[in-house]
Structure formats: structure tokens, C-alpha cells
Amino acid sequence: MEQGEGGDFPPKKVQSDTAGTAAVTSDIPPKKLARQLDFTAFGGASAAVVLPEHPQSQPQAQAQHPVTMPVAPQTTHPSVRVVKPESPRSRPRPNIDVKDGTPKKQKQCNCKHSRCLKLYCECFASGIYCDGCNCVNCHNNVENEAARREAVEVTLERNPNAFRPKIASSPHGARDSREESGEALVLGKHNKGCHCKKSGCLKKYCECFQANILCSENCKCMDCKNFEGSEERQALFHGDHANSMAYIQQAANAAITGAIGSSGFGSPPVSKKRKGQELFYGPTSKDPSLHRLVQFQQASLTKASVTTSSLSSAPVSRVPNSAASGTSKFTYRSLLADIIQPQDLKELCSVLVVVSEEAARTFADKRNVVEKPAEEQVETSRASSTQDRLQSQKESDIEKAVADDCSSRNQADKLGPDDSSSDGGDVPKGRPMSPGTLALMCDEQDTMFMAAASPNVLMGHSCNTSSQLPYGQGITEAYAEQERIILTKFRDCLNRLITFGEIKETKCSSQSRTESGGQNEPFSNGPANARTDTGNQQVPVSNGVSKPPFPPATKMSQTVTPAAASPNNTLLSKPSTHTENGDINLKTEKEL
DNA sequence: GAGTTTGAAACT
DNA sequence: CAGTTTCAAACTC
Numbered sequence: 001m002e003q004g005e006g007g008d009f010p011p012k013k014v015q016s017d018t019a020g021t022a023a024v025t026s027d028i029p030p031k032k033l034a035r036q037l038d039f040t041a042f043g044g045a046s047a048a049v050v051l052p053e054h055p056q057s058q059p060q061a062q063a064q065h066p067v068t069m070p071v072a073p074q075t076t077h078p079s080v081r082v083v084k085p086e087s088p089r090s091r092p093r094p095n096i097d098v099k100d101g102t103p104k105k106q107k108q109c110n111c112k113h114s115r116c117l118k119l120y121c122e123c124f125a126s127g128i129y130c131d132g133c134n135c136v137n138c139h140n141n142v143e144n145e146a147a148r149r150e151a152v153e154v155t156l157e158r159n160p161n162a163f164r165p166k167i168a169s170s171p172h173g174a175r176d177s178r179e180e181s182g183e184a185l186v187l188g189k190h191n192k193g194c195h196c197k198k199s200g201c202l203k204k205y206c207e208c209f210q211a212n213i214l215c216s217e218n219c220k221c222m223d224c225k226n227f228e229g230s231e232e233r234q235a236l237f238h239g240d241h242a243n244s245m246a247y248i249q250q251a252a253n254a255a256i257t258g259a260i261g262s263s264g265f266g267s268p269p270v271s272k273k274r275k276g277q278e279l280f281y282g283p284t285s286k287d288p289s290l291h292r293l294v295q296f297q298q299a300s301l302t303k304a305s306v307t308t309s310s311l312s313s314a315p316v317s318r319v320p321n322s323a324a325s326g327t328s329k330f331t332y333r334s335l336l337a338d339i340i341q342p343q344d345l346k347e348l349c350s351v352l353v354v355v356s357e358e359a360a361r362t363f364a365d366k367r368n369v370v371e372k373p374a375e376e377q378v379e380t381s382r383a384s385s386t387q388d389r390l391q392s393q394k395e396s397d398i399e400k401a402v403a404d405d406c407s408s409r410n411q412a413d414k415l416g417p418d419d420s421s422s423d424g425g426d427v428p429k430g431r432p433m434s435p436g437t438l439a440l441m442c443d444e445q446d447t448m449f450m451a452a453a454s455p456n457v458l459m460g461h462s463c464n465t466s467s468q469l470p471y472g473q474g475i476t477e478a479y480a481e482q483e484r485i486i487l488t489k490f491r492d493c494l495n496r497l498i499t500f501g502e503i504k505e506t507k508c509s510s511q512s513r514t515e516s517g518g519q520n521e522p523f524s525n526g527p528a529n530a531r532t533d534t535g536n537q538q539v540p541v542s543n544g545v546s547k548p549p550f551p552p553a554t555k556m557s558q559t560v561t562p563a564a565a566s567p568n569n570t571l572l573s574k575p576s577t578h579t580e581n582g583d584i585n586l587k588t589e590k591e592l
Numbered sequence: 593g594a595g596t597t598t599g600a601a602a603c604t
Numbered sequence: 605c606a607g608t609t610t611c612a613a614a615c616t617c
Contacts, residue, residue: 113611119601120611158602196599204614205598595617602610 108133116140117151119162124151127163166191167211193218201226202236348493355489356482364478 109130111121116130116138123130123140130140139147155162167188190208193216199205201215201224208215208226215226225232 107613109612111612114601118611120613122613125601162601192600194599199598199614203598205600207600210614593617595615597615598613600611600613602608604606604608 109135111135111138115147117148119155124148125163161191164191166207167213188213189216190218194221195219196221196224198222200224200232202232348490352486352489356486359482359485360478 107122109116109121109123110133112135114120114124116124116133116135117140119125121130121135121140123133123135129142130138138144139151141148152163168191188211190211190213194201194206194208196206196219199209201209201219201221204210206215206221206226208219208221214228215221215224227233
């Protein structure tokens, strides 16, 4: 027993799984996270235990985290009947509430007859000592280590996998419990499956539900409603999980603003099971991220109309239909959501490149007459590589932004699997990434970041820019000049965005004030097509004509000059031409 | 907080 | 392996 009888096994209760006890190497216990460190509370008798995270918070961690069960010091007090060691009041543990993602206290068992030496006991099952529990005649403690050990052995004998996690990890990475809110399900599935008969798998009696995962083919439940697309399930989430919705909105907000990126939100609900139930989108839905998005859409856009609970034992997959199912009251829209479009960013990139190109050219002309000493070439190349790195980095960032934007607004287009390599393999061809850029990107696991943006135009310009620059002593200055101009341009653009956002905000607030009486979408901060009426209208141009935020790069290249690129560009136009925040402009101008 | 319901674990 | 009992958590009132 001692050493983990490894092997997978059907985990048991979601909540308590790992059992730990005498030196057992097993996986993580699902339900309780952190008690692991509590062992120190017992006179340090036990070794450090690395337990898996709370299943709910990280359902997938399972099999990957070997757990070293606390090895009881053989100094046990056998038959000591400790009527429950007055466990010190429980200290807050890292458990996380499934619903709102807020930390919650570690659970304490209330065992009365099992002496906390059977899997009935969550603590025991989780492989931790009881601490601060309300159990009676508890033997799951240091004082009864011998008994505990024995119990562990017996348990393992019966089921070698008894202390292993019950929830199988998903191949798609971990996510924290926060994502469990709403309908963002945690990946994974119950190894053994549940056997619910009456709860419809929509109550915590159900281990799957409790773990916030969908029932899978492993389950043998009856009248299961815990499957993707289940109306009951959706109703459950939409109905009384206001907090969850709040969280979802937060997540949405973050996603939209690019704060967390695609991999930062939601766990692709793994839709398994449901006897005969197929994935929502057929073969194409294999992409977990798409799934995730779909699920998220459901969560945020649909307000399930709960029909009768007669539904289904034969669940039918439904394609979320926001039109039919109605929209959620909570429709979050970023103030900039309608202003920034993917193409805008691309165009911005182009403009910046063009500006930089022009700057280089101008600078080169200026210095054309001067010959550069050969020895300075070393310096030059050094500066060049630095600049390259800078540029690559910037471009990479921009590409990322573009990709993010795309992903947040065009979910259907999001096809890149989360785990597809992003290790430079997707890097635009024709331009090797600099070590610095690669280093910066090494953390990016999401391919789409690299694949989405089309580097051709941008890269092409970049290369040209570099090639046009004369190698020589002035090169560094040229780069500095380029950088200055680019940053200035970029700053102007950002200032405009801020302005637009403010305008829109003002507009929205005044609108909501007026409509506060009986509007239907109290939480919506903007119509889906707002771009049309905000983006353009708020982009005052000197001639009074609305124009797209970013003129085509090709045109730009003809008019752009280092001093004032894209004069007609709304977002890129000079600060002075449109300055609701002149102060900011001035300030940043100087800083630059 | 007491009683009931539920389903996993344990037992036969 | 199926059926039953035990158990403790989840749930209801």
C-alpha cells in the first residue's frame, strides 16, 4: 500500500478523494484543496503533503500530481480513542466556491460513525487529517496514525484507486474555479461516473455536478440533465447565479479588452456523454476553444426558458440561438468594442510601419552625404538587432492584439486549438523572430496569437525599412527617430481611443439616464452595431466626413510623412486635429 | 437546527 | 456482480 498503487482508477466522490494516509502516492483528492499543508498542524508529524487542488478549482489536475501522502510517524497511539481532537478552529483554506469563485472555507466533516477512516469521510478521502472538523471519535489524526494507516491499506486493498482523483483531467489545461461560474465548465470527466437516479445530476449529490463537470459516458445516471445544452442546467445557471453572471461579465470584459486573452477564460465545457448526444457543432466543434466560446455565448446571451422539467432523458443538442432564446439582461459590451476592429489594428500596424519607413527614409536622406566609417558597423548591427527586437516585439504585441480582438468579437473564427504549438512555428515566414521576441513569446501558448495576424504586409514593410536604412553611424539615431515617430503615432491613436471611449461613455450614461424608466436592456452598454453610430460619428475629421478609422496602408504610404502620417486617419491623425484630451496629448508628447 | 433525501461506500 | 445497508453530505422545512 504504501506507495501508490498507481494506476488510474475511478475516483470516487468528487469531493474527497485523495486519501491520504500512510505513505501513499496517489493523485489528488478532488475536493479539498489545501488542506495539504495542514499537516504541519499536527506537530509536524507528517510529511508535507502535496495534494491536488480542490477539484472544483482545478478539476483537471488530477492524475498529474502525484500525492505524497503523509507518512505517519510510526509513533502512533493505537487504540487511543480520541474523541475528536478538538480541532482548532478551521483556518481559511484555499477552497473555492464553485458558484462565485470566492474563496471559501475548507470543509469540515461531520462524521459520527466512520471514525473518519472510511471514504465516507471527506477528509480521509482527501488524504488529509481532520482539522477543525465536527467529527466524532475521529481517528483521522496523528494520534491515531496507526489506525489510520490500516484504514488506508484496507481501503486501497479494496480499491487501489480510492485515493486518486475522480475527475479525469482534460487535455486542455487547467483552469481555476472561477471559470466554473456560469456555464463555463471545467474540463474533465468523472472517471467512474455518477449513478444518480433522482437528482437529475443537477444537485450536489451528483459528483459530476459537484465537480462542475458535465456527465460523461462513464456515468450511469438516470434522467441526467447535466449535459451540454440541457435547459434545466442552463436554467439553473441563469436563474440563480447572479453572481456568476457578474463574474462572466467580468471575464467577458477582460476578454474583450484583451486583458486575459483567449486562454484566460472559460474552460471549454467538455461535452461528452449524453447517451447519443453529440457535440453541438459536429466535427468542427472539436476545437475546445470554440466550444468554450459557444458555451460562453450561451451563458451570456441566452436566458434559458425553463420549460418543464420533463425533458429529457434523451437530451437533444441544441444550437444556441440567441434570437430565439432571448438575450440576457447582462449584456456586457466594452465601450471600445465597437470602435476597434481587427482591421483597424492591422491598419494601425501598417500605418506605423509606413511612418517608420518614411522616417527612416527621411533620415537617410539627411545623412546621405555623410560616409560612415566601417568600424561603426559593429555598433550598427548591434543597434539594428536591438531595433529589430523592439520592432518584432511591438509587432508581435500588435498581432496579438489583433488576434485577441478577433477572438473576442468573432468567436466563430477562433479555430486555433489552445494547445497547438505556438513555439515560433507559427511565426510569420520570411522573417525570423528575434531571440528577444521569441523569448517574450515563449509564454504564449495560444497559437492564434501568432497565426491570426497576417504579417505579410507588416513584415514586408519592416524589412524594407530596415534595408533602406543606411548602415552607419547615423543608424542608431535613425532608429531612435523611427521609434519616436512610431510611438508618437501610437500614442495619438491611443488618445483617440480614449476620447472615443469617453464620448461613448458619456453617451451611454446619458442614454441610460433617459431610458432608466423602462428600458429592456439595463445592463447593455451599447448596441451590437454601435460601431456605426459611434465609431464613425465620433471620429471627427477636419473635412467633416466620416472615414474609416484607418485608411488603407497603401494610400497611407503615399501621404504619410514622418512628421504627420495619415493626416486623414481618424485614430491616427495628429492630436492637434482632434483633441478632446489635449492635455494628455501634450503631456505624452513631451514625455516622448 | 432537525429531519429528509440522496448517492457513494461498504458490506453481504 | 447485484442487492442491501451504512454513512455523511446535501437539501428542505
